[in-house]
Amino acid sequence: MSCLHVIGIAVLGAAITAAAVSAQAAAGWLDRPMTSWNQQAAGVPVAQKGAEAQAALDRRCGSSTLGTSPTANPIRKAGWVPFLHQDRSIARDDVDVIGGMSAASPGCEPTVFNLFVFVGGRFAGTLSPMVMTQNRDGAAGAVRVTSADALNAEFARYTATDTDCCPSSRVRVTYRIDRTSARPTIAATEVRQVR
Numbered sequence: 001m002s003c004l005h006v007i008g009i010a011v012l013g014a015a016i017t018a019a020a021v022s023a024q025a026a027a028g029w030l031d032r033p034m035t036s037w038n039q040q041a042a043g044v045p046v047a048q049k050g051a052e053a054q055a056a057l058d059r060r061c062g063s064s065t066l067g068t069s070p071t072a073n074p075i076r077k078a079g080w081v082p083f084l085h086q087d088r089s090i091a092r093d094d095v096d097v098i099g100g101m102s103a104a105s106p107g108c109e110p111t112v113f114n115l116f117v118f119v120g121g122r123f124a125g126t127l128s129p130m131v132m133t134q135n136r137d138g139a140a141g142a143v144r145v146t147s148a149d150a151l152n153a154e155f156a157r158y159t160a161t162d163t164d165c166c167p168s169s170r171v172r173v174t175y176r177i178d179r180t181s182a183r184p185t186i187a188a189t190e191v192r193q194v195r
Contacts, residue, residue, distance in 0.1 A: 038126065038187065043074065044075055044123050054102075057103070061108035065084060066083070069082070069098075070121060071098055080102055080113075082099065083113075085097065085143060092147075093148040095119055096117070100113060100116055101113040109134055110134055113133075113134070115132075119186075122184060124184040127173070135156075149177045153173050153175070174190040176189050
């Protein structure tokens, strides 16, 4: 293995570790009363630059299904690489949930990511106020659009002694979609432990 490969692996490992520590600290939003982080005038949040350039990450791990999707374009323009969360389309009526990653494992598992909600093709907000790290506290699992105006998402809750495979518990966050103004927004309304 060349010296450049070793350095590249070390840099990627450090970036993933830093993101994991940051994501674990950020998952505290699940412990507090729900507050609105999605503002009506805000666009897709800009991704922090990862160790790998966006174009390289997109070539390596991007979803060919989302290549020409109109809802993937704003995610891509904000510096994220669009992907299908849990390898499936999450859509019902005019509500779409699409993942955006800024880093991924060698097997293309998103390691720094968020989930973006679009209503009628317009950005309505993110499911988490902070970026998430796979297999860490606050990482999103199952996401369901339950009606034209509601969705829910499960988030892993890890403790310091949990292994990557097995969080101690999961919580479900319920969201409502506000369509009363010019631009739809989503807001978390409830968090409940489900396991």
